[in-house]
Amino acid sequence: MLTLYYAPDTISLATHILLEEVGAAYSTVRIDFKKTQQRSPEYLKINPKGRMPALITDRGILTETPAMLVFVAQSSGRPDLALMDDPFAFAGIQAFNSYLCSSLHINHAHRMRGARWVDANDAAAIAAMQRHVPISVGANYDLIERDMLKGPWVMGERYTICDPYLFTLAQWLETDGVDPKRVPKVIEHRRRMSERAATKKAIAQELA
Amino acid sequence: MLTLYYAPDTISLATHILLEEVGAAYSTVRIDFKKTQQRSPEYLKINPKGRMPALITDRGILTETPAMLVFVAQSSGRPDLALMDDPFAFAGIQAFNSYLCSSLHINHAHRMRGARWVDANDAAAIAAMQRHVPISVGANYDLIERDMLKGPWVMGERYTICDPYLFTLAQWLETDGVDPKRVPKVIEHRRRMSERAATKKAIAQELA
Structure with a gap:
C-alpha cells in the first residue's frame, strides 16, 4: 500500500x-x-x-x-513503462525526465519561487527572474518540440513515464508566458494525455 | 565502445x-x-x-x-552499482542523484551561470544570485550531511553511482562559499573518493 x-x-x-x-x-x-x-x-x-x-x-x-x-x-x-530492460532506451527516458526536473521545472520555478535563489527581500532581483521565465521556459519547450517529443507519446508509439511528467509541467505553459501556438506537438500531447482515464x-x- | x-x-x-x-x-x-x-x-x-x-x-x-x-x-x-534489482533501493539512489542534479547543482550554477535565469545585462540581479549561493548550496549540504550521506559511501557500505556524483559537486564546495568544517561527513567522503584508483x-x- x-x-x-x-x-x-x-x-x-x-x-x-x-x-x-x-x-x-x-x-x-x-x-x-x-x-x-x-x-x-x-x-x-x-x-x-x-x-x-x-x-x-x-x-x-x-x-x-x-x-x-x-x-x-x-x-x-x-x-x-520505463523501458527498463533496454539500458539505452531507459537512459533516454531518464534523460528526458532529468531535463524536465533540472531545466524546465527549475526555469518555471523562477516565476513563483525566486526566493530560493536570491534574498527574499530583493524585489528587483525576483522581478528580474520572473521577466526571464518566458525566455528560459520557452527555450526548453522549443527543444522539446523540435528534438525530444517523438509523438504521439514522448518516446514514440509507447506511453511511458515521461508522458505524465511532461503533461503536468505543460499545465503551466501559458502562465509561464509561452505562446501555445509555438509548440503544437506539446499542446497536442497535452490534449491526448488529458483524454486518458488515468x-x-x-x-x-x-x-x- | x-x-x-x-x-x-x-x-x-x-x-x-x-x-x-x-x-x-x-x-x-x-x-x-x-x-x-x-x-x-x-x-x-x-x-x-x-x-x-x-x-x-x-x-x-x-x-x-x-x-x-x-x-x-x-x-x-x-x-x-545502482542497486537496480531492488526497486526501493534503486529509487533511493535515483532520489539522491535527482536532488544533486535539480537542487545542489542548480543552486551552484547560480554563481557562474546566472544569465540562464535573468537578462545577461542585469548585473545587479546576477550579483544578487551570486550572494545567495552560500546560503542555498549550504542548505543542500546541511541536508546531505544530516539526512542523506549514510557513510562511508552515500548509500552505506556499498559504493554506488551516487558517490562519483557527490564527489564531483563537492569539488566546488569551498568556492561556493560553504565552510568545509560545517559538513565533516561530506569532506571525509570527498577524501575517501579521491583515494580510489578510478x-x-x-x-x-x-x-x-
Missing part, C-alpha cells in the same frame, strides 16, 4: 497519474500550500526538503519525481 | 570516474569552455542543449548525468 502526499497544481500530479495508470493500491494525503503545510513540522518529518511530492511505501519514504516515477513503474510490475481520475481526485 | 565528451572542472567528471570504475572501453573528447566550444555548431549537433557531458554509444547519444550514470552501470553489467585516473586524464 502506497500513500502519496500531494498538493494540487504541483508536480505531484505526475506521480498521481502514474499511480492510476498502473492500477496501484494507494491513498492520498493533501498538503495545503496556502497554509504552508509543506513547511509544517509534521510534513518535514516525512520530507525534510519541504517539497512535493512524497510517497510512503512499506519500506520507507521516497521523494523526487524522476525517482518516484521509475519506482511506481518498476514496483508495480510495469518496468515496460489522467482524468487523478485530476478529479485532486480537485475534489 | 563509448565516447565521452567532457570539459575539465564540470559535472562530466562524475561519468568519467564511473567509466573508469566499471572498466568500460571508452575514449574521450575534450570540449574547451574558454573557447565556448560547448556552443559550437559541431557540438550542438551532438548535444543541442550545449551542456556537458554527452556520451556517444553504439545506439545514439545520451545526455544528463543521472541518466548516464545508470546507463554506464547497467550497460556494463554492473546494475548492482577517481585518480579520471582526474589525471582530464588534467593531462
Whole structure:
C-alpha cells in the first residue's frame, strides 16, 4: 500500500497519474500550500526538503519525481513503462525526465519561487527572474518540440513515464508566458494525455 | 565502445570516474569552455542543449548525468552499482542523484551561470544570485550531511553511482562559499573518493 502526499497544481500530479495508470493500491494525503503545510513540522518529518511530492511505501519514504516515477513503474510490475530492460532506451527516458526536473521545472520555478535563489527581500532581483521565465521556459519547450517529443507519446508509439511528467509541467505553459501556438506537438500531447482515464481520475481526485 | 565528451572542472567528471570504475572501453573528447566550444555548431549537433557531458554509444547519444550514470552501470553489467534489482533501493539512489542534479547543482550554477535565469545585462540581479549561493548550496549540504550521506559511501557500505556524483559537486564546495568544517561527513567522503584508483585516473586524464 502506497500513500502519496500531494498538493494540487504541483508536480505531484505526475506521480498521481502514474499511480492510476498502473492500477496501484494507494491513498492520498493533501498538503495545503496556502497554509504552508509543506513547511509544517509534521510534513518535514516525512520530507525534510519541504517539497512535493512524497510517497510512503512499506519500506520507507521516497521523494523526487524522476525517482518516484521509475519506482511506481518498476514496483508495480510495469518496468515496460520505463523501458527498463533496454539500458539505452531507459537512459533516454531518464534523460528526458532529468531535463524536465533540472531545466524546465527549475526555469518555471523562477516565476513563483525566486526566493530560493536570491534574498527574499530583493524585489528587483525576483522581478528580474520572473521577466526571464518566458525566455528560459520557452527555450526548453522549443527543444522539446523540435528534438525530444517523438509523438504521439514522448518516446514514440509507447506511453511511458515521461508522458505524465511532461503533461503536468505543460499545465503551466501559458502562465509561464509561452505562446501555445509555438509548440503544437506539446499542446497536442497535452490534449491526448488529458483524454486518458488515468489522467482524468487523478485530476478529479485532486480537485475534489 | 563509448565516447565521452567532457570539459575539465564540470559535472562530466562524475561519468568519467564511473567509466573508469566499471572498466568500460571508452575514449574521450575534450570540449574547451574558454573557447565556448560547448556552443559550437559541431557540438550542438551532438548535444543541442550545449551542456556537458554527452556520451556517444553504439545506439545514439545520451545526455544528463543521472541518466548516464545508470546507463554506464547497467550497460556494463554492473546494475548492482545502482542497486537496480531492488526497486526501493534503486529509487533511493535515483532520489539522491535527482536532488544533486535539480537542487545542489542548480543552486551552484547560480554563481557562474546566472544569465540562464535573468537578462545577461542585469548585473545587479546576477550579483544578487551570486550572494545567495552560500546560503542555498549550504542548505543542500546541511541536508546531505544530516539526512542523506549514510557513510562511508552515500548509500552505506556499498559504493554506488551516487558517490562519483557527490564527489564531483563537492569539488566546488569551498568556492561556493560553504565552510568545509560545517559538513565533516561530506569532506571525509570527498577524501575517501579521491583515494580510489578510478577517481585518480579520471582526474589525471582530464588534467593531462
